[in-house]
Amino acid sequence: MSNPKPAVDSKAVAVTFFEDRAEVTRRAGASVGEGRHWVRVAGSTVYLDDRSVQARVARGGAKVLAARVQRQLRHIPRESDARLEELRRRLEELQAREQQLSRDQNRTGHRRAQLDGMLQNVIAGLANVPDFSKVTPEAWQAALDALIKEDEQEFERGLTLESELDDLRRQQGEARTRLQLGSQTNRLFECFVEVQLESAGPDDVELEIVYRTPCALWRPEHLATLNVDPRNAAAGQVVLTTWGTVWQRTGEDWKDIEVCFSTARPAQVAEPPLLNDDVLARRKKTPEERKKVVVEMREQTVADTGGARQAPQMPGVDDGGVPLEFRPKGHFDIPGNGQPARVEIGTTTMAATVSRVLMPERTPLVHLKARATWPGPHPLLAGPLRVARGASLVGRARTGFVGAGESFDLGFGADDGLRCKRGVHEEREQAALTGTQTIRRTVTLYLSNLAGEARAAELTERVPVSEIEGLEVKLVETQGWQPDGKDGYLRRQISVAPRANETLTFKYEIRAAKHVQLPF
Numbered sequence: 001m002s003n004p005k006p007a008v009d010s011k012a013v014a015v016t017f018f019e020d021r022a023e024v025t026r027r028a029g030a031s032v033g034e035g036r037h038w039v040r041v042a043g044s045t046v047y048l049d050d051r052s053v054q055a056r057v058a059r060g061g062a063k064v065l066a067a068r069v070q071r072q073l074r075h076i077p078r079e080s081d082a083r084l085e086e087l088r089r090r091l092e093e094l095q096a097r098e099q100q101l102s103r104d105q106n107r108t109g110h111r112r113a114q115l116d117g118m119l120q121n122v123i124a125g126l127a128n129v130p131d132f133s134k135v136t137p138e139a140w141q142a143a144l145d146a147l148i149k150e151d152e153q154e155f156e157r158g159l160t161l162e163s164e165l166d167d168l169r170r171q172q173g174e175a176r177t178r179l180q181l182g183s184q185t186n187r188l189f190e191c192f193v194e195v196q197l198e199s200a201g202p203d204d205v206e207l208e209i210v211y212r213t214p215c216a217l218w219r220p221e222h223l224a225t226l227n228v229d230p231r232n233a234a235a236g237q238v239v240l241t242t243w244g245t246v247w248q249r250t251g252e253d254w255k256d257i258e259v260c261f262s263t264a265r266p267a268q269v270a271e272p273p274l275l276n277d278d279v280l281a282r283r284k285k286t287p288e289e290r291k292k293v294v295v296e297m298r299e300q301t302v303a304d305t306g307g308a309r310q311a312p313q314m315p316g317v318d319d320g321g322v323p324l325e326f327r328p329k330g331h332f333d334i335p336g337n338g339q340p341a342r343v344e345i346g347t348t349t350m351a352a353t354v355s356r357v358l359m360p361e362r363t364p365l366v367h368l369k370a371r372a373t374w375p376g377p378h379p380l381l382a383g384p385l386r387v388a389r390g391a392s393l394v395g396r397a398r399t400g401f402v403g404a405g406e407s408f409d410l411g412f413g414a415d416d417g418l419r420c421k422r423g424v425h426e427e428r429e430q431a432a433l434t435g436t437q438t439i440r441r442t443v444t445l446y447l448s449n450l451a452g453e454a455r456a457a458e459l460t461e462r463v464p465v466s467e468i469e470g471l472e473v474k475l476v477e478t479q480g481w482q483p484d485g486k487d488g489y490l491r492r493q494i495s496v497a498p499r500a501n502e503t504l505t506f507k508y509e510i511r512a513a514k515h516v517q518l519p520f
Contacts, residue, residue, distance in 0.1 A: 007042035016260040019317040022216035045250040046191040052212040055195045060205030066196040079182030087179040094172045105161045115151040216248035220383035226412045238352045242345045249338040261326040263319035318382040318401045356457040360422040365414040376404025417451030435514030445504040449496035456495040462488045463508045476507040
């Protein structure tokens, strides 16, 4: 048995993304001789799960006996030896130049000192001349001018030398910093997968290594585009494109790889349910509680087909309990910088019924809604959704889980042509003898069509629903409205003529006994 040879490089060829990790397939070529040999394969992330490593021979006659993971820490200089030697020579040259300029600066200083002494002597000699009529002023003036001129030249030379010295010292500081930083070392964490092979003779083999790693995940993302039939405003098509948005920061750069998106949860551990008894108990009401009935007002979400699914801020991949796989065609690059990368999974075109919906209690805006049926064969995964009308992006939303063959609604923004204003008038009274409380409410809707064509819309309003005795809610006037009688919804179809107004009303009454305390 031989020790591992220098590591051979490997290349990622396929990656399967899960909701919280990824499974990477790498391939590497190696040459082995007769007997048992350890082959060290480089390129894997240090975050890989050691227990998930699998190795096999994709090509060749050798047999895999074992596989193990080895990690090491190396200190690598930031600069090569040649670069460091170049920086040292540059620093030595700058230091030699600085010494030469310093000597020149000293000589200039000595010369200026001599010139100052000579000027002092000339000035002192002029002061001691007994008779100026016997001397030649031009000779003294020429000598004095020559000394002053030379002193000015030496002064300018000193300034030039000082500037050059400052520049050299700055260059030396930069070179010294580069040399200091280049001499430091970077810590390099490396991971190798060592595979033990047994071969009957010399062979060139291709190894395939599969492992799982964190720091990589995916989530579905959708774009829904509505195209309305110009001949029929109530019909259209919804084109829904789905992408797999992936993030990975494993330290690997995956280039030209096959991608698979899976909703399976390989790390999920099944646990048996708890068998503890859930004991329910009841108690008698106190006399004070029997005298008064306190009514609490609450909002209740009415579930549709499949029920309402609660999604956290960063939801997982909802597959309805059945693991799914999506394999886009082609090869893709997934950088390891942690930024999102999008891979298109597929596009589906569906016929849709288009309508305008208005819920005045929630918002005065009329929204465009499309109802379509998801054709399958796989379900539509929940995720963020961008919505567009034709070529115009109109907003962002979320779509829930939709099963194959299930109908679902998509909103495509507000219709600015139709507006609504809602008003509520309330009257309260209490009977003097019986103490019965009565609340009468009149809801008025004012609709305005600002467009040049008629606009139809589906209106939805609601009234309170009583669940206790002693509190009664009664519809008084609902002309044109269709109450469901169960959830308190009132619905109505309305068409408003071009640049016209419509007024709609409905009334309801709330009656409560004297001992009932109302929240409104």
